[in-house]
Amino acid sequence: MLITSEGITQLQTKEQVWEDANYIVGWKGFVFILGVAAGVESVMAFVEELRMSNMIAAVKMLKGHFFLTVYDKQADIYYAFIDNSGAFEAFHMESVVSTSFLTLARQSGYGKERVSKESIIEFLNFGSIYHNRTLVDGIFKIDCNEIIVLCNHKKTILSKELETLEDACPNVDVMEFFRLFSQSVKQMKVSADLTGGVDSRLVCVLLDHHGVPFEAAITGMEGIQDVEVPKHVAKALKHELHISVPCVDRLEQNVPELFEWCDGMNDLFKHYRTLPHHKNREERGVDLVISGIGGEFFKENMWVQDFPFYLRKKANIRRFLRMRMLQIKCKSAYFEGEYKTLNDSFEDRVVQKLGCYLLDTNTKTYDSIYYHFRMKTVASTFISAASHLFGCYSPFLEYDLVRYGFHLKRRERFFNQYHRKMITKLNAPVAKIRTAEGGISVSYEKMEMLKDMIKYIRNRTRRATKVLGRKLFHKTYLQESPEHPELFRTIRGMQVTQKSIALLKQEGILDNQLKMSEILDTHLGNMVTIALFMRFLEGEDVRGEQVDLQVSNLAVATV
Template identity: 85%
Template sequence: MLITSEGITQWQSKEQAWEDANYIVGWKGFVFILGVAAGIESVMAFLEELRMSGMIGAVKVLKGHFFMTVYDKQAEMYYAFIDNSGAFEAFHMDAIVSTSFLALAKKSGYGKEQISKDSIIEFLNFGNIYDNRTLVDGIFKIDCNEIIVLCNHKKTIVSKKLESLEDACPKLDVIEFFRLFSQSVKTMKVSADLTGGVDSRLVCVLLDHHGVPFEAAITGMNGIQDVEVPKQVAKELKHELFISEPSIDRLEQSVPELFDWCDGMNDLFKHYRTLPHHKNREERGVDLVVSGIGGEFFKENMWVQDFPFYIRKKSNIRRFLRMRMLQIKCKNTYFAGDYKQLNESFEDRVVEKLGYYLLDTNTKTYDSIYYHFRMKTVASTYISAASHLFGCYSPFLEYDLVRYGFHLKRRERFFNQYHRKMITQLNPKVAKIRTAEGGISVSYEKVEMLKDMVKYIRNRTRRAAKVLGRKLFHKTYLQESPEHPELFRTIRNMQLTKKAFAKLKKEGILDDQLQLSDILDTHLGNMVTIALFMRFLEGEDVREGHGEQESNLAVATV
């Protein structure tokens, strides 16, 4: 969907519209109001709220992960915004809004000179661009607290006036939230992610408790704990489990589709498993995928680098960056000229940016950084990609639930205490099934918790060793991988990878003497994606027909 003051063009698959006498609403993704059927019925209820409360009041009742545009026929004005949790990607530049970064980049007419050197270094290190920026200077992501207004060829940005994380904790009953959510999706075919961890298990137990007839699904190599554990959980819950094993057959031929799927916004190879996995779901008629992303805000995972000191006044932002965000920094030897100097100072610049999120205690600071800076970027890339096929929703990323988790007492998040209480209350048998996280259970029974404590300490020690190994040896040790074992060997041998490597040398980014064998696995996909995007800006159709589609959408009317 591409929107200007003149109207909406370039409708894509799964983008919908609704029209009445006063408004035209277009949306993509999963949108609902608690207790109201998702989609059109919730959109109609939103319009009623809009008439009574105005735009700022109305957007606050919407839940889900979506982009929405509202055309006010009388005012001849477009409003455009994303969900209040920031879990969907949409973009703006000048007086144009789009659900596709690639479509907007093409519309802009910009060349590769609009990619700043800072952005290139950030993408090659992280595989993403943070802080509502994109690879192109002048094109920005819409923030969750923004409403973009287009009128008379001009753009203005209005605040939604959302509460901040540290504002008073919202009054919320998580079980009641899921009951109402279940009512909103009762006519949809739901597929729930189920891994070997605790977040997806909690979501599945809550869905099961409220009678949602969902299927469970996982992608990964058979035999690893992240696949074997879900088999036990699904069997106990009596829900069918579908497993998609990753394949690297025709991986090079699938690159154009992967590039389009990720919209050029992150490492395209991160999606080689999820794309066929989601296509399998689509073939089964799935309407909505539900995941456990965001469950981090109900446990201590983001704080473990400071274990057990969770109420310190001083935050170590650099250590948080190194352990939770920047897994392996690019080697300075990769780069040529200015890029070498920018990479040398890259970590310092990021630490300075993250200082903006500093709060009164270390754990609050880490929560704030993880949500505002990292999660809204990383999660939205995957959620927006999946929305090409169906709705995608992570309940624990809903802003009210994030704020609720933020305000939990530190001890309630320690040792998976919140998850343990909830799962044990709803399904004690499922709670006792061991997880892929060091073999601990999620039971709240004292005997089980005593058994788990030793394993918990051992798991934390293994995690520390894994991080140390990653920093010293640039490899991940002591962890099963869901990836195909030949993935990176295959990527290295692709002609497309070699062409991308040569392209980045030609552009003066990589050192002329650098060999492809010198590039670490974790940076390969970032380099291929950057090179493809440069070719895209030069006018080359690297997507081979997988891009945006212009069509006349049949708009529903009342």
């Protein structure tokens, strides 16, 4: 969807429009009001509230992960915004808004000179661009607290006036939230992610308790715990489980589709498993995918580097960055000239940026960084990509629930206490099934918890060892991988990879003497994606051929 003062000029698949005498509403993704059917009925209720009050009050009613634009016919004004949790990606520049970064980048007419050196270093290290920025200077992500207003070829930005994380705890009843949510999706065919962890299990138990007739699904290699554990959980819940096994046979041929699927916003190879997995879901007629993303705010995973000191006044932001966000920093030996200097100072710059998220205790600071800086970037990329095919929603990423989890007492999040209480209350047998997290259960029964405590300590030790091994030896130890075992060997042997590395050398980014064998697996996809994006800005597709100045998957329409 591309919006200017002249109207909605491009519509992609799965983007919808509703109109009455006063308003035109267009949206993409999953939008609902609690207790009201998702989609058109919720949009109509939103418009009714808009008539009765104002835009800010109406926007606060909406739940889900979506982009939505409203054209006020009487005032001749367009309003555009994303969901209040920031889980959907949409973009703006000058007086244009789009649901696609690639569309807006092509619309801008900018060349590769608009990709800053700092952005390149950030992308190569993280595989993403943070702080509502993009690879192109002048194109920005819409923030969850912003309403973009287009009128008379001018853009202004209004605030939604959302509460902050640290404001008073919202009056939320999680059980009631899921009861009303289940009413909103009762006419939809739902597919729920089910891994070997505790977050997806909690979501599935809540959906099951409230009578949502969902299927469960997972993607990964057979035999690993993240695939084997869900088989037991799905059987106990009496829901069908669909498993998508990764394949790399046609990986190079799929690169153009993967690049378009990720919208040039992160490592395209991160999607080689999820794209066919979601296509399988589409073939089964799925309308909505539900995941456990956001469950982190109901447990202690983001704090374990400070275990057991969870009420310190001072946060160690650098350690948090190294352990929770920056997998492996790029080697200085990769780079040439100014890029080498920027990479050497990269970590210091990020630590300085993260200073704005400091709160009064260490764990609150880590929550704030993880939500505002990381989650709204990483999660939104995968959620927005899946929305090409169907709605995608993570209930525990809903802003009210994030704030509720943020305010839980530290002991309620320790040792998966919140998950244990809720799952045991709703389905005690499912709570006793071992997880992929060190073989612990999620039971709240005392004997089970005592048995789990030893495994929990062992699991935390393994995690620390894994992080240490990653930092010292640039490899991941003691962890089963869902990836195809031939993934990186295949990537290294592809022509597109060879051409991408050659292009980055030609652009003076990578050292001319750098060998493919010296590049770590975790950075390969970032390099390929950056190179393909630079080609894209120059009017080439990923095969190096000239293309028309319109992104291929768009069907043009005017509203």
